[in-house]
Structure formats: structure tokens, C-alpha cells
Amino acid sequence: MDFLASLASLAPLASQAPGHTDPGTGGGSKRAQLVTLPRELIIEIAKLLEADPDAKVSPLSLVNRTLRDLSIPSLFRTMQLTTAEDDLLEHIDDIHGNRAILDCVFILGIYSEGSSTFRTPYQNVFLGYGENCKRGTAAILADLIFDIPHLTDLRLDLRFKANTSLIGPLRRTFKQQYMSFHVITALSFPMKTDIKFIPEVFPNLTALSLELHKAPDMTPDLAYISQHLQLEYLELWKARWGPGDFVGIPTLFPNIKSLTIGGMIALGSRLGTLPSLSIATAYRESVIQSISNTLRQLPNLRVLAISNESFCNRQTRNVKAFDRSCRIRDKLARSDAWTAHRGERLDDAWKFFNSLPDLEVVYIMDQSYNAHCFVPVKNQAGRVVDAQVATTEQQTPWPVV
Structure with missing residues (x-):
């Protein structure tokens, strides 16, 4: 597609060449003027665009009026x-x-x-x-x-x-x-x-994205929707998710093949002071296991996109100690930066694959839906033995139109 990029470079040149204008553009206009191209060249460009649906056509719309019209369906x-x-x-x-x-x-x-x-x-x-x-x-x-x-x-x-x-x-x-x-x-x-x-x-x-105040099974309108729509893709955002908030999803939407959970999840420790690494890890694993046990009731689930942004439940009256532990935890997370965060995401993805062997793709994301995509690693017997960052295009958690 280098040829198209070269052709797009004609746009700024056209603004400097008032004699080369497309009919009907208006020679006195202060806008970048369009150039005239042979019909045969335009036909060849159209063939290139048809062969590559992902080609960036916006620069071409600045070159020629006919190319502008051809660009509209893509733009x-x-x-x-x-x-x-x-x-x-x-x-x-x-x-x-x-x-x-x-x-x-x-x-x-x-x-x-x-x-x-x-x-x-x-x-x-x-x-x-x-x-x-x-x-x-x-x-x-x-x-x-x-x-x-x-x-x-x-x-x-x-x-x-x-x-x-x-x-x-x-x-x-x-x-x-x-x-x-x-x-x-x-x-x-x-x-x-x-x-x-x-x-x-x-x-x-077949795909629905909603924001919730309460858990799905505590939202009456969701029960009505589940009775009238056959959803395959479901995306739910809630400010804070506890392990018990997932219980209603398999009951309401048993046939979904893709589930996206946005917001924050109670992956942090219940302790009011900064916990040891072993305690924090054990608690995090127990929460993921609880979520996985619930999602195991979804027989068609193949794609899971879930936030790993965590919050801590304050289980102490010592507010100062709790706030101090949260500040220390945040500082440690920032100092670990990219490598540790990515490692934690990979570890979480492996836990989901290990508990839900039918999953094909797991996206671990933050509250802004910036995600890493992971796929399972299986042995010759077809058993999941590890997880890895996806290196090829995978199924998306939302239908591609």
C-alpha cells in the first residue's frame, strides 16, 4: 500500500498548484484544492482498496473528488x-x-x-x-x-x-x-x-453492554431482558464487584459465549494492615477460584474479558492503618511498573484457563479497557498447562461488524 501513501502525498502539493484543480472545486477556495487524475489510475486505486479493506483511505479523500466519493464507504x-x-x-x-x-x-x-x-x-x-x-x-x-x-x-x-x-x-x-x-x-x-x-x-x-448499580441477580430488569433476548455477547460494568456478584450471570444468561466484566474487583486483602505477599496471593487466588467456579456453569463461554483492577474491603476500625496500607500498596504497584503488572495479568489469565479449560481467549484489562490478550498453552493430550500472550489475532469479546 506504499503506492496509496505516495498518492496521498499529492494533497499538500495540490494546495500549492492552483492550476491543477478538480472541476467544480472552486478555484478561489482557500481549502486544499483537489487534483485531476486519469480515469484508468482511479480504477486501479479502487481495485487496491477493494483488495485491502484495512487500507487507510482518509488521505486519499484529500486528493481527488472521485477518490473522495470512493472513500466514503470506508470512512x-x-x-x-x-x-x-x-x-x-x-x-x-x-x-x-x-x-x-x-x-x-x-x-x-x-x-x-x-x-x-x-x-x-x-x-x-x-x-x-x-x-x-x-x-x-x-x-x-x-x-x-x-x-x-x-x-x-x-x-x-x-x-x-x-x-x-x-x-x-x-x-x-x-x-x-x-x-x-x-x-x-x-x-x-x-x-x-x-x-x-x-x-x-x-x-x-445478540450483544448487549450495560452499566449496573447492583449485582446482576439484584437488577430486576436484567431478568426481563434475559427472558426475551438470546444473547451471545454480554458486557457488564459495575463500580465494584465482589465474588458473590457473579452468581446471577449463569442463571440469567446461560448461553453467552463471550463475557466482559468492567470496573473493580475485590482482589485485595481483607486485612487492615499491609499483608504479607503469601497472604495477599492466597486471597487473590481464592477470589479468582470463586469467580471461576461460578463461570463454570456457562457451557458455551469461550472468551472472557475481565478487569484486574482491585479494591480492598475495609475490615478494620483503624482507618489510618487501612489508608496507610493502601498508600503503601499503591506505591509498590507503581514502582513495579510494566513488568510486574504484566506478570500479574499473565498469572491471573493462567488461573482462569486452569479452572475453565474450555476458554479459548482471556483478556485481562484495566478500568479503561486497556487489555492484554492471553491464550492457553496445551500439551499433546489437550490439557491446559500454561498461558501465554497471544501473538496472532484472536476472537474479540465484542462482535466484529
């Missing part, structure tokens, strides 16, 4: 919008009704931040202090989603006070207008309550 197959909530309507208006773009979108992701007077315990981008969205934004957003014919994966990440200003109104719009999205099979939705509408609005989901 907008995945559309990600990151904006302050009060600017969301303006961004929607820019693309609403543009069939050339909307007909190419298969994945739509929207990250917005509203009023910052309230924050959820999550990893936020923080776009600056903003206000809630304008009135009517939710209805127009619903129309936009409905207007994308090939939309398969919808990822909504609406932060801060969006529950009142955007999420609630969007849910009501779906229900009031009897909207149903049969093409969408993967959904990420930030609501923690009132999610019973999901099976009616998205009846063909």
Missing part, C-alpha cells in the same frame, strides 16, 4: 461522535439526511458529556464544562438512528447528568413512537435502571 463505516452534550444537536444536523454518508454507516458510537455537576464513577474523557442538550435533541437523535438503514452496532456513552436530559427522553421517544430496530444486533446503553424497553425496541440483539 463512515464506523462513525464515532465525541462531543459536549449541548453541541450534540448541531453535529446531528450536519449529517442528518445525508444519504451518501448514512447509507454507509454500520457502527455508530456517540460519547457526550453534559452538565458536570454530577459524575458517574467511570473513566471520562472530560471535554470541558458544558450544559445539558437542547430541548428536542433526543427526538432528533432517535430519528437519526432510525434513518441509518445498515446500522448494526449502536454504542451510546452519555455521561454526567444525561440520564435526565438525554437518556430518559431518548427512551421515551423510542416507546412513544413505537420504534423498533430489527437490524441492530449489538447495543451499548448507559442506563442502569428502566431498561425493560430494550427487547421491544431492539428485538434481535
Whole structure:
């Protein structure tokens, strides 16, 4: 693909050569002007793009008008919008009704931040202090989603006070207008309550990502969803997970083949003072074993992505001693840096493979979903004997569109 990269370099040169413009670009424009290319060359470029779906086409869109049109399906197959909530309507208006773009979108992701007077315990981008969205934004957003014919994966990440200003109104719009999205099979939705509408609005989901306040079996709406959707991919985020919080997952979603657990897990020691290495290791192993025993009830589980960010349960009245032990633990973790952290992740992955031999891939990640991918090492008899960092492409914990 070096040829395409060389061709893309024509874009800055075109801005310096006013005589070489594409018809209709406007010679007086201050924008980078487009060059004219032979039709035969454009056809050959199109063949190269078709042969390599992963080619980066955005530079080509700056070279030639025809190449720009050819680039649209690749450029907008995945559309990600990151904006302050009060600017969301303006961004929607820019693309609403543009069939050339909307007909190419298969994945739509929207990250917005509203009023910052309230924050959820999550990893936020923080776009600056903003206000809630304008009135009517939710209805127009619903129309936009409905207007994308090939939309398969919808990822909504609406932060801060969006529950009142955007999420609630969007849910009501779906229900009031009897909207149903049969093409969408993967959904990420930030609501923690009132999610019973999901099976009616998205009846063909096989992948679902939710945030929880409580354990899955303590979230009534999850039971309703599990009765109406046949999920294969499940992603659950909760601020803090205890070993007992996993118990309801096999009961609610027995057929899932991929499970992602985000947040923090009680892998730290119960002691109020800094524990010895042997005590801390033994406790960590017991927690992972407890989680594995629960997940063993999922016969189809092949991919597990789980956070190894830990928190400590304070089991002492000596608050100063507890806080001091946590500070020391954090300093030690930072000083160990990359090597020890990676070693700990590999060790955790091995424990899961050892307890769940049918697993094919384990992702160990932090709260921001930065992960290492691990695969099992098996002997000639097919028994898992070790784990290693994956060196080839593996199954992902979320469906690839």
C-alpha cells in the first residue's frame, strides 16, 4: 500500500498548484484544492482498496473528488461522535439526511458529556464544562438512528447528568413512537435502571453492554431482558464487584459465549494492615477460584474479558492503618511498573484457563479497557498447562461488524 501513501502525498502539493484543480472545486477556495487524475489510475486505486479493506483511505479523500466519493464507504463505516452534550444537536444536523454518508454507516458510537455537576464513577474523557442538550435533541437523535438503514452496532456513552436530559427522553421517544430496530444486533446503553424497553425496541440483539448499580441477580430488569433476548455477547460494568456478584450471570444468561466484566474487583486483602505477599496471593487466588467456579456453569463461554483492577474491603476500625496500607500498596504497584503488572495479568489469565479449560481467549484489562490478550498453552493430550500472550489475532469479546 506504499503506492496509496505516495498518492496521498499529492494533497499538500495540490494546495500549492492552483492550476491543477478538480472541476467544480472552486478555484478561489482557500481549502486544499483537489487534483485531476486519469480515469484508468482511479480504477486501479479502487481495485487496491477493494483488495485491502484495512487500507487507510482518509488521505486519499484529500486528493481527488472521485477518490473522495470512493472513500466514503470506508470512512463512515464506523462513525464515532465525541462531543459536549449541548453541541450534540448541531453535529446531528450536519449529517442528518445525508444519504451518501448514512447509507454507509454500520457502527455508530456517540460519547457526550453534559452538565458536570454530577459524575458517574467511570473513566471520562472530560471535554470541558458544558450544559445539558437542547430541548428536542433526543427526538432528533432517535430519528437519526432510525434513518441509518445498515446500522448494526449502536454504542451510546452519555455521561454526567444525561440520564435526565438525554437518556430518559431518548427512551421515551423510542416507546412513544413505537420504534423498533430489527437490524441492530449489538447495543451499548448507559442506563442502569428502566431498561425493560430494550427487547421491544431492539428485538434481535445478540450483544448487549450495560452499566449496573447492583449485582446482576439484584437488577430486576436484567431478568426481563434475559427472558426475551438470546444473547451471545454480554458486557457488564459495575463500580465494584465482589465474588458473590457473579452468581446471577449463569442463571440469567446461560448461553453467552463471550463475557466482559468492567470496573473493580475485590482482589485485595481483607486485612487492615499491609499483608504479607503469601497472604495477599492466597486471597487473590481464592477470589479468582470463586469467580471461576461460578463461570463454570456457562457451557458455551469461550472468551472472557475481565478487569484486574482491585479494591480492598475495609475490615478494620483503624482507618489510618487501612489508608496507610493502601498508600503503601499503591506505591509498590507503581514502582513495579510494566513488568510486574504484566506478570500479574499473565498469572491471573493462567488461573482462569486452569479452572475453565474450555476458554479459548482471556483478556485481562484495566478500568479503561486497556487489555492484554492471553491464550492457553496445551500439551499433546489437550490439557491446559500454561498461558501465554497471544501473538496472532484472536476472537474479540465484542462482535466484529
